[in-house]
Amino acid sequence: MNLPKPVQSIHNALGIPADYSDSCSLPFCEEPSQLVATERDFYDRPQQLTPESFAAWTAMKLAAANEQVDIFLISAYRSTQYQADLLAKKLGSGITIEEVLTVNAAPGFSEHHTGRAVDVGTYGCDALAEVFENTVAFQWLEENAAAFGFTMSYPRNNAYGIIYEPWHWCFSDN
Numbered sequence: 001m002n003l004p005k006p007v008q009s010i011h012n013a014l015g016i017p018a019d020y021s022d023s024c025s026l027p028f029c030e031e032p033s034q035l036v037a038t039e040r041d042f043y044d045r046p047q048q049l050t051p052e053s054f055a056a057w058t059a060m061k062l063a064a065a066n067e068q069v070d071i072f073l074i075s076a077y078r079s080t081q082y083q084a085d086l087l088a089k090k091l092g093s094g095i096t097i098e099e100v101l102t103v104n105a106a107p108g109f110s111e112h113h114t115g116r117a118v119d120v121g122t123y124g125c126d127a128l129a130e131v132f133e134n135t136v137a138f139q140w141l142e143e144n145a146a147a148f149g150f151t152m153s154y155p156r157n158n159a160y161g162i163i164y165e166p167w168h169w170c171f172s173d174n
């Protein structure tokens, strides 16, 4: 596929292989036209989601709290440029682009660009760690998230070739 020009120049600057968009099985993720501020995340950073995703996330968080289950935001919307900066930082620490791309999507291909994806945390569990799957919060999400429109995007052995991410959930209204 032909990437939008600004995304293509970001890819060129990072040395992302030209066949990335054809060889990776991730869809291109457009940025949303509208974002709203959410509560601050676990690290006290401002975050944004689309209005529908934020409403669904808030309803889900309250429902969980009603059952004494804590879930909180670790990360939500991330811009294409943010993803580019993240990758640049990793490259700066000496990791090759090929290695980076096994754990991070290339700019333009992170589901976080859509403003509908959230990384979820719970107290007493390391952030963005596979052990999240052993928490009460994860169990609750498995049982209840679908009712709020959230699905886990990257289960074990997913078709995208992305590592298992039990903490990453995406909202869809269809």
Ligand SMILES: [Zn+2]
Binding pocket: 112, 117, 118, 119, 167, 168, 169
């Ligand atoms: Zn994520």
